Amino acid sequence: MIGLGTWEAHVEMMVYTGDIKFDITDEDGKYGLRLYGPEKFEKILGNVTYEDINAEGNTLSGKGVFKMGISKVEVFITATFDGDTFTGTLEIPKLKRVIPIQNGRRVG
Numbered sequence: 001m002i003g004l005g006t007w008e009a010h011v012e013m014m015v016y017t018g019d020i021k022f023d024i025t026d027e028d029g030k031y032g033l034r035l036y037g038p039e040k041f042e043k044i045l046g047n048v049t050y051e052d053i054n055a056e057g058n059t060l061s062g063k064g065v066f067k068m069g070i071s072k073v074e075v076f077i078t079a080t081f082d083g084d085t086f087t088g089t090l091e092i093p094k095l096k097r098v099i100p101i102q103n104g105r106r107v108g
Contacts, residue, residue: 001026001031001055002055002058002060002081003024003055003060003079003081003086004024004025004026005023005024005106005108006021006022006023006024006106006107006108007021007022007023007024007086007104007105007106007107008020008021008022008104008105008107009022009086009088009101009102009103009104009105010101010102010103011041011090011099011100011101011102012099012100012102013041013044013097013099014097015040015044016037016038016040016041016044018037018038018041019037020035020036020037020041021035021036021037021107022034022035022079022104023036024060030053031053031054031055031060031062032050032053033050033053033060033062033064033077034050035048035050045066045075045090047066047067048064048065048066048075049064049065049066050062050063050064050075050077051063051064051065058080058081058082059078059079059080059081060077060078060079060081061076061077061078061079062076062077063075063076063077064076064077071094073092073094073095074092074093074094075090075091075092076089076090076091076092076093077089077090077091077101078091079101079104084105084106085103085104085105085106086101086104086105087100087101087102087104088100088101088104089101
């Protein structure tokens with residue numbers, strides 16, 4: 001399994017710019033993913049439930065869902081690893097946003 005551990009990366013969003021953390025875990029042979037950060041980030045994307053996380057080569061991809069009002073909004077994540085670094089994107093089609101994940105690095 002690729003990318004297991006705790007990672008930190010930089011994102012620039014309309015409502016939050018700064019660093020966030022990723023926990024990538026092995027859940028009985030399946031990937032687990034949790035993103036977290038400061039309160040501003042948590043209010044938007046901290047409550048996403050990620051599922052269908054798959055690895056292909058050195059890239060992880062998956063889909064998440066969060067509630068925005070009464071709507072459910074899908075989030076797609078990709079992360080491509082190179083040793084102890086990675087880059088990727090968070091894509092939120094309903095909001096027409098693709099958020100680059102920059103300067104990803106292993107922190108634990």
